[in-house]
Amino acid sequence: xxxxxxxxxxxxxAFEIVAQPRRSIFLNSGYTFNNSFQINNERVKKSRGxxxxxxxxxRVFSVKKKYLSFGIAGKTIFASGSRNGEKFKxxxxxxxxxxxxxxxxxxxxxxxxxxxxxxxxxxxxxxxRVGYRYLLRIDYLAEVKYLLKNQxxxxxxxxYNLRDMPNVFFLNxxxxxILIGLEKLFYxxxxxxxxx
Amino acid sequence: MKNLLFFLMLTLLFxxxxxxxxxxxLDISEIDTELPIINIEVDxxxxxxxxxxxxxEIEIEGRFNMFRNGLLVxxxxxxxxxxxxGFSTKFSLKTLGVKFEDRYDNSDRSLINPSKILPHHSLDKxxxxxxxxxxxxxxxxxxxxxSLTQLAINADLNLDLTYxxxxxxxxxNDFHGLLNLRTEANSHGMAGxxxxxxxxxxxxxxxxxxxxxxxxxxGRIDAFVQAIEEENLNYLKDELDVDNxxxxxxxxxxxxxxxxxxxxxxxxxxxxGKFRFVLFDLDxxxxxxxxxxxLNIIEDKRxxxxxxxxxxxxxxEESFQQDFWNRYNxxxxxxxxxxxxxxxxxxxxxAQINSEIxxxxxxxxxxxxxxEWNIELDKLLTLFQQREQVVYELVE
Numbered sequence: 001x002x003x004x005x006x007x008x009x010x011x012x013x014a015f016e017i018v019a020q021p022r023r024s025i026f027l028n029s030g031y032t033f034n035n036s037f038q039i040n041n042e043r044v045k046k047s048r049g050x051x052x053x054x055x056x057x058x059r060v061f062s063v064k065k066k067y068l069s070f071g072i073a074g075k076t077i078f079a080s081g082s083r084n085g086e087k088f089k090x091x092x093x094x095x096x097x098x099x100x101x102x103x104x105x106x107x108x109x110x111x112x113x114x115x116x117x118x119x120x121x122x123x124x125x126x127x128x129r130v131g132y133r134y135l136l137r138i139d140y141l142a143e144v145k146y147l148l149k150n151q152x153x154x155x156x157x158x159x160y161n162l163r164d165m166p167n168v169f170f171l172n173x174x175x176x177x178i179l180i181g182l183e184k185l186f187y188x189x190x191x192x193x194x195x196x
Numbered sequence: 197m198k199n200l201l202f203f204l205m206l207t208l209l210f211x212x213x214x215x216x217x218x219x220x221x222l223d224i225s226e227i228d229t230e231l232p233i234i235n236i237e238v239d240x241x242x243x244x245x246x247x248x249x250x251x252x253e254i255e256i257e258g259r260f261n262m263f264r265n266g267l268l269v270x271x272x273x274x275x276x277x278x279x280x281x282g283f284s285t286k287f288s289l290k291t292l293g294v295k296f297e298d299r300y301d302n303s304d305r306s307l308i309n310p311s312k313i314l315p316h317h318s319l320d321k322x323x324x325x326x327x328x329x330x331x332x333x334x335x336x337x338x339x340x341x342x343s344l345t346q347l348a349i350n351a352d353l354n355l356d357l358t359y360x361x362x363x364x365x366x367x368x369n370d371f372h373g374l375l376n377l378r379t380e381a382n383s384h385g386m387a388g389x390x391x392x393x394x395x396x397x398x399x400x401x402x403x404x405x406x407x408x409x410x411x412x413x414x415g416r417i418d419a420f421v422q423a424i425e426e427e428n429l430n431y432l433k434d435e436l437d438v439d440n441x442x443x444x445x446x447x448x449x450x451x452x453x454x455x456x457x458x459x460x461x462x463x464x465x466x467x468x469g470k471f472r473f474v475l476f477d478l479d480x481x482x483x484x485x486x487x488x489x490x491l492n493i494i495e496d497k498r499x500x501x502x503x504x505x506x507x508x509x510x511x512x513e514e515s516f517q518q519d520f521w522n523r524y525n526x527x528x529x530x531x532x533x534x535x536x537x538x539x540x541x542x543x544x545x546x547a548q549i550n551s552e553i554x555x556x557x558x559x560x561x562x563x564x565x566x567x568e569w570n571i572e573l574d575k576l577l578t579l580f581q582q583r584e585q586v587v588y589e590l591v592e
Contacts (some may be wrong), residue, residue: 040546040570040577088567092213123211126332132484133582166578168571172213 022059028181032174037167042084049079051177071098077173090172094118110145116159120169134169138162151185217565221554224371229552233263235366250279250290269306284331288560289373292327299323308377310359312349318391319359323384327365327375331479335562336572339545342376344451344478346541351532354443356389357475362549374556381476383411386464399464402503424502427509437470442523444473445507449490450533452583455480458499482579489590524591535581542577
């Protein structure tokens with residue numbers, strides 16, 4: 001039941017994002033890969049891929065210059081590998097909810113760390129139910145940001161899966177990822193009120 | 197920003213994955229199979245109509261031939277064919293019920309030849325079989341039901357169940373699909389297992405929607421159901437084979453069958469013997485509820501049903517509770533239903549159809565690719581391992 005509430009929380013928070021003044025959009029892409037592992041007694045080789053993530057985030061809480069952001073993103077993974085001499089490719093689409101704590105270091109540099117929560121199964125998979133043990137994937141995320149100009153930042157990040165899950169879930173969405181990307185911050189300008 | 201949000205919500209709806217393979221599937225002419233081959237001769241028009249209008253329960257006639265190791269072992273038997281199954285009838289390859297004109301003499305094991313038969317069962321006379329598409333497991337492993345049933349057989353549980361093996365099926369010499377030849381779990385099947393006439397069998401089935409009285413003494417079924425409703429334990433003790441009931445409930449709860457107990461449950465009696473439950477259609481096992489306690493699986497709050505009620509009427513008695521958990525513990529301790537016992541069965545079944553599954557992929561795209569088949573096999577083995585661990589911890 002707790003997972004059900006968590007999912008509702010994510011969805012409602014996603015709707016909240018559009019109504020808030022401090023938000024950002026981001027685009028990440030990069031290389032994703034697995035260590036060697038076995039599927040049904042055979043070793044899977046060259047399990048790797050290319051990943052693209054596009055999404056938005058909202059500043060939900062801040063203390064001094066540090067702030068917590070929560071977002072929503074679409075993630076596409078183009079993975080490949082071979083098992084028992086049989087080469088395969090997989091295209092996968094997933095919904096991701098990134099939760100990040102951001103720490104500005106200087107005017108230009110910042111780091112952030114947090115977690116990506118994402119669904120792990122296809123929407124039409126009969127096992128796609130809230131109670132399913134492996135429905136949710138959690139990736140740890142560490143990111144470095146460099147402010148370019150006009151609220152545009154260049155980002156470099158690394159992510160890896162934290163949950164203990166069967167290897168089959170990493171075939172089409174590998175365990176590790178190294179990403180670079182761009183992020184654009186938006187601030188709603190406050191109206192000046194004329195004092196009489 | 198609204199557009200972005202719309203795109204992201206769409207992402208959830210279309211959250212999907214697609215596998216493709218750079219791999220040449222084997223053709224029927226390239227496979228040197230050791231599986232039995234069945235060829236059924238039918239009128240094409242009748243067969244197609246039966247397939248297309250599967251909800252109409254159309255029966256057609258055919259001639260049944262079977263080859264083992266290249267030898268014709270069943271020749272030109274007259275049969276009646278009918279599409280069977282529930283949800284799985286929507287798949288391109290449907291389950292076929294095959295009823296012989298007369299009881300088939302299988303004493304030479306020509307029609308069905310399992311590696312082991314429980315000592316209280318006989319497969320010498322067979323009235324009907326099922327060429328099964330593995331139900332909801334059709335697009336997945338094609339062997340979940342077979343493998344879990346084989347585990348129960350190897351464990352020598354006090355159960356009545358089905359016997360099966362994979363076969364290649366042809367219709368009028370055209371390759372039709374890879375199916376599982378399986379004995380029936382109905383009155384024909386139970387009569388065959390115990391070498392009695394079908395008229396001696398009283399049988400009822402529990403489905404999601406209703407209790408269906410199928411054959412025999414309906415008054416006795418009504419009285420049994422009424423006793424459950426009235427919680428008349430003394431009557432139920434007289435009518436139910438409790439040892440069979442305990443093994444049945446243990447096994448189904450152990451494999452965490454989510455398409456049970458509200459569905460896929462049957463009880464039967466031969467003449468005035470006690471009611472026993474039949475283990476069949478285990479495709480819903482080891483899916484969603486592998487981390488649940490055995491009693492939670494049996495309780496099944498989603499769909500009230502008489503099997504759950506029956507169990508908890510007995511479970512109120514301390515002596516039954518002790519018998520139930522003692523048996524659970526002894527089965528776990530003996531290792532007969534463990535992962536170590538299940539893995540060799542799976543390995544053998546995988547080796548049996550490792551080439552032939554390519555024909556299924558080529559013709560029915562189910563599973564869609566070899567890698568997806570291997571994913572599903574791996575998932576099944578992993579879930580079994582986890583279930584074993586969960587049950588060990590919970591039962592201890």
